[in-house]
Amino acid sequence: MENNTTQLRAAFFDMSHSPYIILDENLILIDINTNALANIPVNKKDIIGKKFTDLFPDAPNNRLNAYREVINTGVPIDVEEVKLCLPSGEFVFFVKVFRVGEGIGFAALNITKMINTIDSQKKVALKLKDFNTRLKQRNKDLEVFSYVAAHDIKAPLTNIHTLLSFLENEGLIKKSGxxxxxxxxxxxxxxTSKLKALNDVIALKYSLSEKQELVTFKEIITNVKSEISEDIKKFDVQIREDFSQCNAILYNPEQLHSVLQNLLTNSIKYRNPNISPIIKISTKKENGKCVLKISDNGIGINMKLGQNKMFGLFKRMHTHVEGLGVGLYIVKSIITSHGGSIKVTSKINQGTKFKIVL
Known part of the structure; x- marks a missing residue:
């Protein structure tokens, strides 16, 4: 019976999916299973009888002492990243060390591929970080170039304007011309208008990181309505507000003012001439964030043209009224810089709705 048990243990030891090695009390290797030999491409006869220090010459003394402590106390330990250097390569294992008879056993998990994968991912992450740093610098350089170019072009345009005015005032333009x-x-x-708009956009880009403060929607919308009061009176615009669910937010006040001003101005600009303009503005909390909703009963937008065009710089959805196609670009730039989002739904002659997560 005892002989059968010994044979069963030997079979289990040799057929296990995990690598196992056994050392005696002097840390000399006395047995190794088939899986361990598969992970360590050496011949069994070449390593049986070898000292642990011969097999693992780089093992630190404190680790050897820890193994001897397992033999003395019988308390198992875990050892991470045990390295085995062989002519065929370097292998890394996670090892469970436990007492076997008068010696110790090692149950190992080959983590060489995992370590190599992690190292590769670290290298990729470092390269990506370096790429992002260089990309940010290039973007910054492009912004500076855009600002300088826009500034330098302004003077020649002013000069051309002056020269043309001179020609007209002096009557030097023939009737035929x-x-x-x-x-x-x-x-x-x-x-000139586009250049001014471009300067405004560049100035906005530089100011997007300015500090925030607690601002109330009521105060901002009151200021906006004051600025566009002439249009509100002229076109008999009704503005219905409800800020009861979220009356204030931590935000840059100038940027929030710009968002509301651009959206209200657009609603008035693209009103339906056959009905009285109605603009609804409300706020509420969703998933811990403040959501701003603005809707109107204007002429609407052809959504088949896509939202990318709608928010593009100098992109216009309607051409029957004056405009440069800058307002919505500015709105989206402000919102996304704060980690928010903006969605639009609209139908021709049925108005437009904006949902903004601030």
Missing amino acids: RPVFLKVIQSLDIM
Whole structure:
């Protein structure tokens, strides 16, 4: 019976999926199973009888002492990243050390591939971090270039405007050439307007990191309505507000003012001429964040053109009214810089709804 038990233990030891080695009380290797030999490409006869220090010459003294302590006390220990250096390569194991008879046993898990994968991922992460750093620097350089270019172009445009005014005031434009002259003036005005808008966008980009403070929606919307009061009166615009569910937010006040001003101005600009304009503004809490909703009963937007175009710089969804296509670009830039999002739903002649997570 005892012989059968010994044979069963030997079979279990040799057929286990885990690598096992057994050392005697002098830390000399006396047995190793098939799986261990598969993980360590050596011949069994070449390592049986070898001292642990011969097999693992880089093992620190405190670890050897720990193994001897297991032999003395019988208390098992776990050892992480045990390295085995062989002519065929370097192998790394996670090891469970426990007492076997008068010696100790090692149950090992080969983590070489996992360690190599982690090292590879660390290298990729470092490369990605370096790439992001260089990309941020390039973006910063591009912003500076854009600012300088826009600033430098402003003076020549002003000079051209002055020269054209001089030609007109001195009567130097012939009647036959006047239509062309007026088109030049028109083109110059458009270019000047776009340059100003570009400067405004660049200035906004530089100010997006400014500190925040607690601001109330009621105060901001009151200021916005005061600024566009002439249009509100002229077109008999009704503005219905409800800030009861979220009346204040930690935000940059100038940027929140810009968001509301652009959206209200757009609602008035793209009103339906056949009905009285109604703009609804409300706030509420969703998933711990303040959500701003603005809807109108204007002419609506063709959503088939896509939201990417809607929020693009100098992109316009309607051409029958004046505009540069900058307002919504500014709105989205502000919102996304604060980690928020903006969604639009609209139908032609049925109005437009904005949902903004601030």
